Amino acid sequence: MYVDIARIRLLVSELERRTQNPDTVAKTLERSGLSLQDIQPPAKLYSARTEAQFIRNACDVLDDRTFGAKAGLEFRSTSSLTAYISKYSRDLKQVLENTVRFHRLIDPAIAFGIRVSGNSASVEANWKDPSYSRFHRRTEFLMFGAISRLRVLTGVQINPIEMRFQHRVGKRENSYAKIAGFPVLFGAEKLEILLPLSALDIPVPSYDPSLREHLLEYGERLLADSERPKQSLRAQVEGLITRSLPGAVIRAEDAAKDLGMSARTFARRLHDEGTCFREIVDDLRCDLAQTFLKNEMGLAEISYSLGYADQAAFSTAFKRWTGQAPSAYRNRVEYAVNV
Structure with missing residues (x-):
């Protein structure tokens, strides 16, 4: 199972910034089964399990369990089709609808859904390949990265009502809320991001209906042609x-x-x-x-x-x-x- 190479490049950049030591970065990549050459252009994809292992190893090198979450909050850009469809969407509601529809093209292990109730909207994540749920640090990277992408797309400092994880982090729980700036709950029933209902109406400044329509058609063709990955x-x-x-x-x-x-x-x-x-x-x-x-x-x-x-x-x-x-x-x- 493969994911966008932009993610590992961000993770490597963040580790290098934190350590100021290229040798440490190279050794962490090597421990994860990668080299700097492996992630240079024209490479576009790499293994999701390698990503999970790199985040784990980076956390160990830094003695910082929150590295994945912090790196996620720095996630700014990606060249995936889903990202471009979102860029030309009308508002946050359309962005989330795009994610629900097309996310398996960029990460088949996890899927998203939207549930609206009362004054809130829940963006629920579900593991299509539950074997990936064991990689807690990668899960944190993905969820915090989702918030960063929503902020970049809208130009608004969106703060969830709460972010919820199913795994537990013991004594580290308070540190996640501190770096996030919003409540973060662990040991929850669902993996989800709870947003104010009003957030769905936040406009996307780069909205372009004609470009979006063209990309949606292309995305539907890719979905039709793609095979769902078979799990062992x-x-x-x-x-x-x-x-x-x-x-x-x-x-x-x-x-x-x-x-x-x-x-x-x-x-x-x-x-x-x-x-x-x-x-x-x-x-x-x-x-x-x-x-x-x-x-x-x-x-x-x-x-x-x-x-x-x-x-x-x-x-x-x-x-x-x-x-x-x-x-x-x-x-x-x-x-x-x-x-």
């Missing part, structure tokens, strides 16, 4: 596991049933992909556990979030995965950043 069975299983959290992990037989398979067929197809249900559960838990520890969440909260009966069971599992206790891992991460 592993990605589908990761999505089911993620949805079952916090507090429980879906059982293999229930996952098979949800996917319309017998338990035997389910196990065979996973084997054909070189994995098994238990391995996927362990990999996802390990990945999320490391993210939660970096967020400074308490061990009891992490244990519950990952579906363990108690803290001791989680600590035993974490040591099996990484060879060290959760507290030792957290100390090592903090030391590595500070030396």
Whole structure:
């Protein structure tokens, strides 16, 4: 799954600005499977998972979990078709309608919807590929980047009533609201941006109905010609596991049933992909556990979030995965950043 190269260029630029060290930037790219040459013109696309890994690594280098959110607020321009359609739209309502319709052309892993109720409008994000929901820092980058783009398009300092994330960030929660300038909620039921209803009427200064109509026709042709990306069975299983959290992990037989398979067929197809249900559960838990520890969440909260009966069971599992206790891992991460 691939996304606009403009995003990684922004992220690299922000990391370079923060570190003032080209070698650090190059090493962070290398750890993420990239080089500076890979993101130079004429490159137009790159892997969404690479993007997620780069944001994680940049957060570690800076010892700043909010790097993705801060970089998102600096997102100004993109050359995507959706961006051009939005640029020539009448108002913010049309911009959001364009996003709902065409966003899968630029990021097939996530889709948006608009829900109006009372005095507010909710821009809801839904994972088409739920395996990407594990990348919390990338999710923050995308959501804060959406606000930045709305501000650039309208020329208005739009402030949401609230931005809501489904994941948790422990002690870091207040820092997000501080950098955003508006309320940010974690551990919410939905991933969404809540806007005042009046914001939908904010005009776009560059509105051009004829250009918009032409681009809409082109966009519809691209949608008609494009194939929806096929998810691997592993990605589908990761999505089911993620949805079952916090507090429980879906059982293999229930996952098979949800996917319309017998338990035997389910196990065979996973084997054909070189994995098994238990391995996927362990990999996802390990990945999320490391993210939660970096967020400074308490061990009891992490244990519950990952579906363990108690803290001791989680600590035993974490040591099996990484060879060290959760507290030792957290100390090592903090030391590595500070030396």
